[in-house]
Amino acid sequence: xxxxxxxxxxxxxxxxxAEVARRAGVVEGNVYxxxxxxxxxxxxxxxxxxxxTNAELENELRHITxxxxxxxxxxxxxxxxxxxxxxxxRLIIRELRTSDTEFRAIVGKLNQRYTWHLRHAIExxxxxxxxxxxxxxxxxxxxxxxxxEHHATRYLMGEGSLDVESTADQILFLLLxxxxxxxxxxxxxxxxxxxxxxxx
Amino acid sequence: xxxxxxxxxxxxxxxxxAEVARRAGVVEGNVYxxxxxxxxxxxxxxxxxxxxTNAELENELRHITxxxxxxxxxxxxxxxxxxxxxxxxRLIIRELRTSDTEFRAIVGKLNQRYTWHLRHAIExxxxxxxxxxxxxxxxxxxxxxxxxEHHATRYLMGEGSLDVESTADQILFLLLxxxxxxxxxxxxxxxxxxxxxxxx
Amino acid sequence: xxxxxxxxxxxxxxxxxAEVARRAGVVEGNVYxxxxxxxxxxxxxxxxxxxxTNAELENELRHITxxxxxxxxxxxxxxxxxxxxxxxxRLIIRELRTSDTEFRAIVGKLNQRYTWHLRHAIExxxxxxxxxxxxxxxxxxxxxxxxxEHHATRYLMGEGSLDVESTADQILFLLLxxxxxxxxxxxxxxxxxxxxxxxx
Amino acid sequence: xxxxxxxxxxxxxxxxxAEVARRAGVVEGNVYxxxxxxxxxxxxxxxxxxxxTNAELENELRHITxxxxxxxxxxxxxxxxxxxxxxxxRLIIRELRTSDTEFRAIVGKLNQRYTWHLRHAIExxxxxxxxxxxxxxxxxxxxxxxxxEHHATRYLMGEGSLDVESTADQILFLLLxxxxxxxxxxxxxxxxxxxxxxxx
DNA sequence: CATGAATGAGCATTCATTCAT
DNA sequence: GATGAATGAATGCTCATTCAT
Numbered sequence: 119x120x121x122x123x124x125x126x127x128x129x130x131x132x133x134x135x136a137e138v139a140r141r142a143g144v145v146e147g148n149v150y151x152x153x154x155x156x157x158x159x160x161x162x163x164x165x166x167x168x169x170x171t172n173a174e175l176e177n178e179l180r181h182i183t184x185x186x187x188x189x190x191x192x193x194x195x196x197x198x199x200x201x202x203x204x205x206x207x208r209l210i211i212r213e214l215r216t217s218d219t220e221f222r223a224i225v226g227k228l229n230q231r232y233t234w235h236l237r238h239a240i241e242x243x244x245x246x247x248x249x250x251x252x253x254x255x256x257x258x259x260x261x262x263x264x265x266x267e268h269h270a271t272r273y274l275m276g277e278g279s280l281d282v283e284s285t286a287d288q289i290l291f292l293l294l295x296x297x298x299x300x301x302x303x304x305x306x307x308x309x310x311x312x313x314x315x316x317x318x
Numbered sequence: 319x320x321x322x323x324x325x326x327x328x329x330x331x332x333x334x335x336a337e338v339a340r341r342a343g344v345v346e347g348n349v350y351x352x353x354x355x356x357x358x359x360x361x362x363x364x365x366x367x368x369x370x371t372n373a374e375l376e377n378e379l380r381h382i383t384x385x386x387x388x389x390x391x392x393x394x395x396x397x398x399x400x401x402x403x404x405x406x407x408r409l410i411i412r413e414l415r416t417s418d419t420e421f422r423a424i425v426g427k428l429n430q431r432y433t434w435h436l437r438h439a440i441e442x443x444x445x446x447x448x449x450x451x452x453x454x455x456x457x458x459x460x461x462x463x464x465x466x467e468h469h470a471t472r473y474l475m476g477e478g479s480l481d482v483e484s485t486a487d488q489i490l491f492l493l494l495x496x497x498x499x500x501x502x503x504x505x506x507x508x509x510x511x512x513x514x515x516x517x518x
Numbered sequence: 519x520x521x522x523x524x525x526x527x528x529x530x531x532x533x534x535x536a537e538v539a540r541r542a543g544v545v546e547g548n549v550y551x552x553x554x555x556x557x558x559x560x561x562x563x564x565x566x567x568x569x570x571t572n573a574e575l576e577n578e579l580r581h582i583t584x585x586x587x588x589x590x591x592x593x594x595x596x597x598x599x600x601x602x603x604x605x606x607x608r609l610i611i612r613e614l615r616t617s618d619t620e621f622r623a624i625v626g627k628l629n630q631r632y633t634w635h636l637r638h639a640i641e642x643x644x645x646x647x648x649x650x651x652x653x654x655x656x657x658x659x660x661x662x663x664x665x666x667e668h669h670a671t672r673y674l675m676g677e678g679s680l681d682v683e684s685t686a687d688q689i690l691f692l693l694l695x696x697x698x699x700x701x702x703x704x705x706x707x708x709x710x711x712x713x714x715x716x717x718x
Numbered sequence: 719x720x721x722x723x724x725x726x727x728x729x730x731x732x733x734x735x736a737e738v739a740r741r742a743g744v745v746e747g748n749v750y751x752x753x754x755x756x757x758x759x760x761x762x763x764x765x766x767x768x769x770x771t772n773a774e775l776e777n778e779l780r781h782i783t784x785x786x787x788x789x790x791x792x793x794x795x796x797x798x799x800x801x802x803x804x805x806x807x808r809l810i811i812r813e814l815r816t817s818d819t820e821f822r823a824i825v826g827k828l829n830q831r832y833t834w835h836l837r838h839a840i841e842x843x844x845x846x847x848x849x850x851x852x853x854x855x856x857x858x859x860x861x862x863x864x865x866x867e868h869h870a871t872r873y874l875m876g877e878g879s880l881d882v883e884s885t886a887d888q889i890l891f892l893l894l895x896x897x898x899x900x901x902x903x904x905x906x907x908x909x910x911x912x913x914x915x916x917x918x
Numbered sequence: 919c920a921t922g923a924a925t926g927a928g929c930a931t932t933c934a935t936t937c938a939t
Numbered sequence: 940g941a942t943g944a945a946t947g948a949a950t951g952c953t954c955a956t957t958c959a960t
Contacts, residue, residue: 144920147922
């Protein structure tokens with residue numbers, strides 16, 4: 119759809135219905151035969167992406183069994199989406215943070231289904247005993263999605279690059295083990311003790 | 319400043335210079351004696367928040383020495399900012415993701431300084447040996463900020479509440495230990511083995 | 519076109535797009551379906567006049583053969599234009615002296631074609647031997663157009679009248695013979711000789 | 719005066735009182751202690767130029783006696799003015815063609831005095847018998863000034879150059895003798911006779 | 919179904935000018 | 940006499956949306 123292009127390139131507010139029509143090769147007023155409003159057009163664009171992506175995700179997840187593989191896959195999939203469709207993803211990230219209730223009513227479900235896979239994988243990890251039983255599942259999910267999107271911010275603005283695989287590895291590692299040094303290992307240098315000078 | 323209020327309430331695009339002037343009790347054109355453009359007005363508002371907040375942060379950090387306390391403090395501080403100024407924070411989060419280079423040139427430095435504290439605390443943890451030496455520092459920072467902001471999204475939209483303290487505890491815990499169950503403990507139920515049925 | 523009227527009456531700067539729309543019986547924004555900018559509207563108005571006038575000129579010139587007749591015709595035609603469309607001509611004279619390169623790019627060609635007829639007639643006169651072979655053709659053209667326009671200035675401001683025929687005769691005469699008294703004739707009174715008292 | 723600079727550079731409409739004040743190092747509202755309105759400021763600028771130039775002109779004319787020398791001098795003087803102060807002259811030429819009666823009331827006299835010298839010189843030529851007695855004096859004056867200004871138009875727009883001396887010579891020549899070939903001389907090629915083919 | 923003309927409400931921005939201090 | 944803050948009215952331009960044909 120051309121609307122996807124236009125919104126992706128210029129953002130929702132800067133995009134104009136006229137431009138969408140122009141690129142579609144139709145006349146301006148004709149757009150309103152298909153959608154009732156510009157906002158609805160946006161909802162269509164985003165909904166379509168979610169539908170498409172959810173389908174793909176679910177298809178590929180069928181072949182992935184272990185919790186860890188699923189997490190790794192979902193993390194990488196989200197990173198790939200950001201890398202491959204930066205404009206569209208910037209649009210989604212931006213417009214999903216809107217008060218527009220009518221809009222959220224439309225895409226909210228799809229978004230939930232999209233994030234549900236990750237949440238579900240985490241829950242499975244808890245259930246299976248691989249993960250701590252008191253893990254705040256939603257918060258974990260938020261840290262993954264939020265972390266990925268925060269990390270990709272610069273790339274979404276057109277600066278720098280985005281390495282899907284290594285980032286996915288790092289996120290998965292942090293997710294599983296946290297930042298703390300492995301008990302026996304790392305204290306090569308020395309540990310801080312009370313009474314040390316302030317850090318700055 | 320009234321501009322802060324207006325932008326916070328209505329968002330940048332929906333806010334009008336006329337409304338800002340009206341609330342300030344002056345005439346529309348008069349706004350342009352102080353700023354050259356609406357965008358510059360936004361930059362002022364955001365800059366001021368960062369300046370103010372950076373000062374506060376740095377002041378309080380002086381009394382906090384341990385890495386863990388610092389992380390906990392910075393996480394809670396960001397959560398508090400979101401809880402106490404949801405409109406403004408939504409504005410900042412949204413507008414910081416703009417291609418507008420001139421704008422980012424102004425607030426970029428302040429934003430970097432704001433996030434630097436967290437990054438620095440993490441680096442100290444690595445240096446002291448508390449954290450693994452190969453920790454991807456920036457990514458950790460992104461997961462914290464991104465996670466917090468993702469978690470607060472619903473609250474920023476006016477739905478639900480935001481529990482600063484418990485969320486900060488949870489994030490800190492996840493950050494330190496990850497999601498994995500403590501070695502001896504949790505596998506009460508059972509672990510998944512290869513060959514198990516798919517999770518969905 | 520109503521834009522022609524409005525610009526002619528009030529001048530470009532004082533004219534407003536709103537006024538043009540009002541007189542056209544449409545809404546202001548609608549003007550921008552046909553032109554991209556106010557300046558472009560001006561360009562249209564002037565271009566149209568030049569196109570129309572060039573066509574007329576070229577049509578009538580086909581029946582005029584002698585150099586002298588052509589000059590006389592072109593001089594009178596320009597005077598007639600000034601007399602019959604003073605507002606529009608004042609607009610053209612004024613706006614043609616603008617630095618606006620984009621504007622000149624549009625109407626420049628048409629203006630050149632308009633003045634070319636006069637220049638060409640002069641060149642023919644040179645070629646045929648009727649005019650001195652070292653005549654500075656462009657300067658002659660400038661003196662004709664400039665002279666006519668200077669002469670009409672007061673009329674263009676709404677004061678006095680403009681006699682096309684007699685002015686055309688006089689200009690043609692001056693153009694051909696200059697101001698100098700015919701050799702044998704006029705020195706009835708006396709000629710000044712060196713040593714005479716100053717003139718003022 | 720700085721107003722002269724500002725008006726010369728940007729033209730009357732584009733110039734702002736604020737800019738004039740800024741360059742003068744005073745505060746905006748302070749300009750209104752000296753002039754009552756922006757238009758009056760313009761009148762001052764132009765008046766001053768005319769006063770200054772009239773004085774210079776009259777001073778130098780005292781030493782020039784012959785009609786021809788005077789004409790040549792005045793033509794060259796006007797060309798020099800255009801060459802040396804293109805911005806200011808463009809301003810004057812443009813703004814003198816304004817309906818603003820109040821404005822013309824102020825500078826009209828000075829302008830008349832400026833052009834009077836040329837007109838007077840021509841009248842002297844008529845009186846002395848050097849020029850034909852039926853010469854339309856004002857029209858001759860218009861052709862000189864108009865011709866010069868038309869010729870300088872491109873230069874005033876910032877394109878090309880302006881050769882004062884040779885242009886003055888050419889104008890003077892045309893003025894005196896017209897374009898017609900000297901009786902005996904030029905018909906080297908041949909003269910056109912009735913019945914010749916059309917010129918184009 | 920499609921066209922394209924029209925609408926109307928809005929909005930950022932400019933600027934000459936005034937006036938209390 | 941100067942300052943600088945304030946005014947107010949205007950203006951070019953945009954755009955989602957409607958509707959007769």
